[in-house]
Amino acid sequence: MKGKNLWEDLLKVLSKKIDKKTFEVWFTNTKGVELLEDRLIVEVPNPFFVQWLENVFLKDLTNILKELGHPNLRIVFKPKSQDKKEERKTFKIKKKTSAYREKEPGLSSRYNFENFVIGKGNELAFASAKAAAESPSSVYNPLFIYGGVGLGKTHLLHAIGNFIMEKNSRFNVIYTSTENIMNEMVEALQTHKMSSFRKKYRKVDVLLIDDIHFLQDKLALQEELFHTFNSLYDSKKQIVLTSDRPPWEIRNVEERLVSRFQWGLVVDIKPPDFETRVAILKLKAEEEDINLPEEVINFIASKIKKNIRQLESCLMRIAVFSSFYKKEIDLPMAKEILKDYLEAAKENEPERVIEIVAEFFGLTKDDLLNERRTREIVRARQVAMYFLRHYLNLPLKQIGNIMGGRDHSTVIHGIEKVENILEKDEGIRENVVEIERKLRWV
Ligand code: ADP
Ligand code: MG
Numbered sequence: 001m002k003g004k005n006l007w008e009d010l011l012k013v014l015s016k017k018i019d020k021k022t023f024e025v026w027f028t029n030t031k032g033v034e035l036l037e038d039r040l041i042v043e044v045p046n047p048f049f050v051q052w053l054e055n056v057f058l059k060d061l062t063n064i065l066k067e068l069g070h071p072n073l074r075i076v077f078k079p080k081s082q083d084k085k086e087e088r089k090t091f092k093i094k095k096k097t098s099a100y101r102e103k104e105p106g107l108s109s110r111y112n113f114e115n116f117v118i119g120k121g122n123e124l125a126f127a128s129a130k131a132a133a134e135s136p137s138s139v140y141n142p143l144f145i146y147g148g149v150g151l152g153k154t155h156l157l158h159a160i161g162n163f164i165m166e167k168n169s170r171f172n173v174i175y176t177s178t179e180n181i182m183n184e185m186v187e188a189l190q191t192h193k194m195s196s197f198r199k200k201y202r203k204v205d206v207l208l209i210d211d212i213h214f215l216q217d218k219l220a221l222q223e224e225l226f227h228t229f230n231s232l233y234d235s236k237k238q239i240v241l242t243s244d245r246p247p248w249e250i251r252n253v254e255e256r257l258v259s260r261f262q263w264g265l266v267v268d269i270k271p272p273d274f275e276t277r278v279a280i281l282k283l284k285a286e287e288e289d290i291n292l293p294e295e296v297i298n299f300i301a302s303k304i305k306k307n308i309r310q311l312e313s314c315l316m317r318i319a320v321f322s323s324f325y326k327k328e329i330d331l332p333m334a335k336e337i338l339k340d341y342l343e344a345a346k347e348n349e350p351e352r353v354i355e356i357v358a359e360f361f362g363l364t365k366d367d368l369l370n371e372r373r374t375r376e377i378v379r380a381r382q383v384a385m386y387f388l389r390h391y392l393n394l395p396l397k398q399i400g401n402i403m404g405g406r407d408h409s410t411v412i413h414g415i416e417k418v419e420n421i422l423e424k425d426e427g428i429r430e431n432v433v434e435i436e437r438k439l440r441w442v
Contacts, residue, residue, distance in 0.1 A: 006068070007032025007042055013064045014057075025323070026053065039076050040065070050077040051437065052320070079433070105165060106175040111158035117283055119276025122152055125269045129156045129240070133163040136171075136206055136238035140265035142229075144212075146243045147269030148393035150309035153242040157208045160240055164206055173206040178214040179423070182221050198224070202231045206238045212261075213243040216252040217420060226257050233260070244390065251412060271393070277301035277311060284312055290319045296334040303342045306393055314338055350388055350402045356438050357384040360431070369404035382414035387435065389415050 007030070015023050026049070034041040044050055053061075054077060065073050113133070118126050125145050132143045145153050161173045176184075181201075188197035201207065207228075215222055232239055243250060246268070247261040272280065278301045285292050296318070304310045321337050322329050329337070351365075358365045361380040368381050381403065388399045389411075400406045421428045 003032040003035035003040055003042075005032070006035055006040060006070070009068060010061060010064050013067070014060065017060065025320070026057065033078070038072060039074050040070075041076050041078055043080050044077050046079050050079050053077050105161055105173045107161040107165065107173070108158050109162060111155040112162050113159045115283060115287065116152065116155055116159055117272075117276055117279045119272045119279070121270035121272050121276065125152075125156060125267045128265055128267050129160050130163075132238060132240060133160040136164060137236045141233065141236075142239035142241055142261060142264045144241045144243065144247060144261050144264065144266045145269065146246050146266070148244065148271065148306070149390050150307035151269045151271060152308060153269060154210055157210055157240060157242055161206065161208050171205045172203065173208070174201070174204050175208040175210070177210040178212050178221075181209065181225075182214070182218060185221055185224060198228070201228045204232070204237060206240070207232060208240045210242050211244070212241040213245055213250050214419070214423070215257075216250055216416060219254075222254050222257055226254065226260075229257070229260055233263075239264075249396075249412075251416060271306045272308065274301055277304070277308075280308060281311055281315060284315055288315065288319055290315065290322065291328065292318070292334075293330060295331045296329060299331060299334060300338070303338075307391075314341065317341065350392060350394065353387050353392065353439065354384050354402070357387060357435060360435050360438065371404075382418050383432070383435070385411055385414040386418040386432075387439075391436075391439070 010032075011023075011027055011030075014027070029045045030049075030053075031043045032040060033043045044053060058075065061075055065071075065075065113126075113130060116122075116126060125147070128140055128143055129145065131139045132141075145156060147153055157175060161175050164171050165173055185194075185197060188194050215225070229239065241261060246266060247258050250258060250261075278297055281292075281297045281301055285297070292315075300311065300314045304314060318329050318334055318337055321327075321333075327333070354368055355365050357380055358368050361376065361383075363377060363380055367377050368384055385399055385403060388394045388402065389396070394402070396408055396411045400408060400411045403411070418428070418432075422432060
């Protein structure tokens with residue numbers, strides 16, 4: 001493939017110009033995926049890489065491209081999406097065995113109970129998860145964990161699965177996301193393999209489903225899950241679900257399913273307090289073998305409050321710098337390294353989110369807040385609501401107020417609209433990623 005070859009040629013030249021370690025860190029997991037008339041699309045591990053590669057290496061890379069005889073070509077980095085990775089994984093498995101494997105738990109060993117830091121916001125969720133893992137299906141069934149982005153829901157889900165598998169590897173555990181299970185079902189429908197699909201999910205001992213809020217509007221999947229749920233429940237198998245909102249706020253899901261979600265225990269995870277943030281940073285630093293002075297840790301913990309993934313992101317930036325420049329990091333350096341990131345994070349108050357979204361769509365902040373209802377404005381407004389909800393974790397009511405006094409149902413509708421389109425429309429997904437980057441959330 002042309003894109004792949006060109007990228008490889010380019011890397012060959014670059015590898016001679018920069019040091020080996022740096023090259024390995026940043027380029028071993030990149031791939032030229034497409035060569036268009038004016039662009040070379042390069043896939044990189046995650047959005048953080050995109051930002052880094054653009055800031056640090058883009059100029060050099062573009063120069064090399066020129067040297068190689070492509071003066072008009074731009075390099076565009078594209079993050080590999082997590083979900084796509086998962087999709088690919090399942091796809092591969094299916095291809096290899098052409099039937100459903102019995103044991104494909106899909107668990108990541110990175111997440112366990114030992115490396116989950118317990119604090120006020122998550123102690124209940126942790127204790128329930130641990131209890132469910134210690135005696136599956138006898139305490140809480142189902143266990144329903146909900147909370148905002150980056151607060152550890154997925155972590156706990158994997159921890160439950162890992163714990164159970166470790167104790168008894170004969171247990172049939174499946175971890176899956178709602179999106180994944182949806183894709184699987186569609187594939188099963190197309191290939192007339194619904195019965196093996198059903199069998200797979202009905203004979204598990206422990207079923208862990210992530211992000212169940214994506215179930216809304218997916219009627220066929222709801223129907224399937226309803227029966228799966230009943231069958232598992234009746235035979236006393238453990239079900240654990242996570243969601244970004246409580247069951248009663250998930251709309252367009254059949255009532256009978258929503259009510260089943262609440263048969264067991266519903267617990268929420270809240271953002272961590274300062275001590276917990278410090279503890280998490282210390283643990284992650286240790287895991288990554290990063291040596292950080294106390295004051296740097298306290299500094300980060302005092303700046304990032306609502307999202308543990310962002311805490312990790314700060315740490316990673318520091319780690320990269322420290323290995324890049326082969327220096328220990330002190331407070332002034334940490335401040336310098338994180339300056340942009342933290343400034344943005346601090347300013348990511350509702351105001352700024354609305355401004356950035358408006359600007360992205362070529363509108364003004366006022367357009368989003370007033371009553372005008374052209375298609376474009378409505379869409380931009382909905383995207384703003386989506387961000388306020390998912391990234392600032394604001395309550396619906398507050399979002400309504402901020403967005404010029406809109407009522408609860410308008411807000412829910414708006415957010416759902418974006419969630420639904422996001423799944424179907426690559427274009428919108430790219431927009432959202434772009435806005436995320438502008439807000440430096442990734
Ligand atoms: P969610 O699924 O709620 O969006 P994740 O489970 O993906 O969040 O967590 C985001 C990141 O934060 C993960 O890398 C996870 O390991 C880490 N994390 C979240 N909560 C904790 C915690 N209490 N202790 C340690 N790490 C945590
Ligand atoms: Mg998650």
